Amino acid sequence: MTVSRPRLLRSGDDIRLDGRLHSVETVSGAAVRLVDVVGVVSEMPLAELLGDPGFELVSSARQVAPLPPSGLLDGIPEPVADHARWWERHIVEILTGLPPEHEPAATAKPEYDPRRCSLRQRELAKVAELAAAGHKVSFPTVKRLRLAYETEGLWGLVDQRTARPSRPTGRVDERIVAATRQAIAEETNRSTGTVARLRRRVEQILAADHGPDAPGLPSQATFYRLVNRLSQGKHTFGSARTRQSLAKQPDGPFGSVTAVRPGEWMQIDSTPIDVRVVLDNGLVDRAELTWIVDLATRTIPAAVLRPTTKAVDAAVLLARALTPEPMRPGWVDALRMSRSVLPHRRLTEVDERLEHAAARPVIVPESIVCDHGKAYISQTFQSACRAMGINFQPTHKGSPWEKGVVERSFDSVGTLFAQYVAGYVGSSVEQRGENAERAAVWSIAELQALLDEWIVATWQNRPHDGLRHPVTPDKALTPNEQYAALVEIAGYVPVPLSADDFIELLSISWNAINKYGIKINHRTYDAKALNPYRRQHSGIERKKGLWEVHYDPYDITRVWVRNHHDGGWITVPWKHLSTTPVPFGELAWQHARTVLAQRGQDAATEAEIAQAAADLLDRAEQGPAADPQTTKRDRRVSGRTRATNTPTAPRPPAPHEEPKHHPDHLVDIDDPEEPTAKIIPLPVFDARKEAETWQF
Template sequence: MRRLSRPAAIRVGDRVRSAGQVRAVLAVSARAVTLAEEEDSPREVPLAVLLGDESFEVLSSPVRMPLPPVSLLEALPEHAREKALWWEGHILEVLHGVDPNAGEDAGPRPEYDPARHSLTARERAKAAELTAAGYQVSVRIGNFRRRYQAEGLLGLADRRPVRKKPQFGTVDDSVVEAMRQAIKEGIDDSTRTGTYIIWRTGEILRENSETVGLPSQSTLYRLLAKLTYGKPVSATARNRRSRAHGAKTPFGQWTVFAPGEVVQIDSTPLDVLVRLDDGVVGKIELTGMIDVATRTVPAAVLRPTTKSVDASVLLARTLTPEVMRPGWVDALRMSRSVLPYRRLLDINERLEYAAAKPVIVPEMIVCDHGKVFISRNFKASCRFLEIDFQPTHKASPFQKGHVEKMLDSVGTLFAQFVAGYTGRSTDHRGRNLEKQPLWSLPELQELLDEWLVATWQNREHDGLRDPLHPGRSFTPNEKYAALIEACGYVPVALSAEDYIELLPSTWRAVNDYGIRIKRRTYDAPGLIRRQHSGVVEKKGLWEVHHDPHDISRIWVRNHHGEGEWIEAAWKHLCHTPVPFGELAWDHAAQGLPKGTEAEIAEAAAALLTRAHAGPAQAGAGKPKKRTRRERQVAARTKATPPIPTPAPVTEPNPAPEAVAEEEAPLAKVIPLGLFDPLADPWKRS
């Protein structure tokens, strides 16, 4: 089908070409056009037949011009726009006879009346008028009129200030290419200034035997600014590499419809000083995972140096429920959150005491090329769990941007509130941080776990929005609950045996006192003591699996049996015959009503306050006086922390808290009787 250039209109008096002949238009109606014949009487031609003729053409009617780019006027200077508007008023009076600035009832002035004067006469009249007013425009009126009819208001403007110029001015192309090469060489090098790039440009020209001379320093700096626009050479090395190796095509979009469909994992140093097991103050690394569909952080672990076994432990934690810890407020329970607790409880009874963080079962894990994640250990764990392992392209952090942003948010929303915060670089680091009350690694891990449940999972995320209501954003827990309804996702968590298999292993001898790992002694009645395990390659030692983030217990494989696991607890957890951890749990639950958003917000605020204060130090002041019942619950709860710290065997000097207790009135001593597990611990006799 041929492409027609339609005229603006067909008017009486126009001359048209039809059927190979030129004819005049005598009459025009909605359905037909009357054309004059040279010898015969006028002939009426249907409009559809006339326009469908291959040779049809209007000879005397101007073709409609395309709309001018009026928005380009905004790029012109103000004085150029004002002058164009001034000219428009005069040109419109020439074309139509009426000044546009005149009143509504104003008619054309005699010298500009189209019925009395031709267009040329009106142009002469306007030129005489403006010349009398002091403007030299005698031959420019016709030019302005034609430019206005072709380009509109933009044709009357002076476009010299925005006229397109050569991109690099008069600089020789060889100089431009040499500077581009110098910039490219410095992508993976340390950060240098523009002075080095200009010097290197001259060296490259000499190496290539170019005879062209370098322009002035100011010209070279302007050229450098143009070539490095948006990616300056003086930026940080990390930022420069990221931009240089970034995507060259439009960014794609993850298409995820269910929790766990795509999970990203990464590690980064955490800007917090901690006191390690040997008493040395040092920095640690944070390894975390994030679910792209819900922005849930299934697990995050802290280690002095991340190893491949830590990534496997992180994977195991992702696939198991987060258990409530003593001291957490009751509002953090899964049963009091927006998560579909009842439906999930029917699938996994372990969720009865779980915190308000969903269990995510990954289908695909996206990671970078760090040695931790491409190790044989981590790949074997992914194969065991039937998880697709998908590394990104090298030097492409944008391909796992969700976890990169999450790790950065942890530093902004959590780490800076913690005692011992160092800042992101040495320029932001304070003084005497080592002298502050610093958290131990297990204590800081527990604070991070509580913050993820209390704050992150209940914080609205800008990337979680309802497509039909973009103004509404969801929290990770709300998005998880919504996707459960939409896709019918069923999280099948790891069994206890599978979880233990993913933990790092070591080989130890079983002595009379039990097993010792990192100066902690673990014991259990079922251990087979002082016997050869039967594993000749390990010289009779026993296989022991342990969680580096939970030092309360270990698991020993029974090589003499069916390979079942024997759980051994840290000996300091076995000093009391009563389950005081549950006792403290119930005591805290009695003082809290049904969970609300206010309780969660209060718990998150209290967590940051506690993290900022650091652990209790000797001589920190007299503690707040508590009731006898609260002192009992607190003392018994300290005996069973989820991630305890080793306590000294003897204390030569009494602690300040003990002195405070002695100053308080002593209650009547009641001997501890036999423990009845069926009795109500709160019932008073």
């Protein structure tokens, strides 16, 4: 019997030479490097090895088939997979002489022994064996399967007709598939409908595109299966809001940024908090929460509760983020920064106020990500960012996932804080309990105090799953721990906000300094410090000589004028400051003007508006039962005014001036615009004299 010699010798083959077993280590050019069983290395020419009569190929690395694609095998019918494994046993026996499941001491059958029979002889023997067993197989078939197994392993023995994946749309006409895709895309911005409406739209598209040659739609069951395949993951027949949000997502994966130091990337947003609060007038309403989150540490440097978020609220939020959180009466001593993991000693050297501050880090934003809400794209907020050197980064419209950290944090405040507060009403009507609004017992100011304490006590000391160190990934850090760790690495030292910085965050108005002072929205502000600059050019040519004035819409008691000549700020009080019972904001002022205009007093004086606003707050404070003339709008204006007129950041004190005394009707007799009128006494009405003038 002729011995089958290999056409090619490869590294890893086991050979027997002169009765001794060797392994082929390398084949380089015309030389072969061999290693015997005891590790002795020898080298000889390849031609000499192959021509040696004692040469025998024991096993070939070539005979090891590729690994089968297990995932693809799982997707084919089980009988087809079993048939492939049946063929594998026979092919392996042809190649090696032994079946895969042979015993360790088993020997090859004579007709399959590679030392005695050539590969062709072994294949012919297999054809004869299968025929004797009742499996009539041709020699070309066995040879084809053997080559396929050597190339692809078990997968090469699978009937490929059963392995072809079916089309997601089945055998439906491609024109119908295209029309259905178009109809599904058109549903994105429409109100949610049914499959029946979609089917009618598909018919219209086919008729418009193909006319009389339009194909007919398949059966209802087939069409429903087609629509289910094509609309998968698009919420075509679900929530319209979810559907529209998914349609705006990019085709590829979401990008991400990595923050390596506090303040590098921060996100700001607003949402109604799921707690109803009681305003000072008794009106119950939901508050709106605006807060800012640091990506590197997940710290919440500041949070503000307002009835509705305004541009100045977003600016004030920046001020609070840069201001140390003071310890409040009633807070436990464990909430002090000096008792926390924060590097308080180093920070106290920068700002002495931190010695008595709470354990909430002061973080200076470098980049702020926000959506296109009016409060954030306003000139006030953008000017505040520019003044503080903050990179303003609005997201793409309709892309809430671009600020996913702050969006997710709002869910956390609902589950970790809001649901435990009296007045909690849930995130939707379906989650709202019976008469939930009656449980509201907190004012906005009181809820703000509770929120501030919760942030310091709970949020900053609660392990966050997104804060994990690469060295210890099994341990989640708290925001305060992450802040302390990053400060050590990045060398970050924040510079807290000063009173002058706070003024930069306020709303801006450009005005002239007249002889009577500065007038903003029919309010007059005046101070002796303005004397050198009255009727003077500011030096700002672009603004035609007007002066830059900053004001707080929530406290109209004073404004600040930038001194373009000598530098610094000039604090200018409202001239009626000493006559109003409480400070009030722009909202109350505008509402009082509207009320007076409706009464026919379009030319109402500044003093009259001030008195009307003060009366409004007094009436609304007593509640609707005390004064039936108080409207719901009055109560809302009063509630917002009292909830927001408390300063939330450091501000320069008002200049010391002697109070001005005014008569009860609040008219300033020194005001050049309001001259004293000539007093004309009214005569006493005489009925008899009046009757004499009657003519009958």
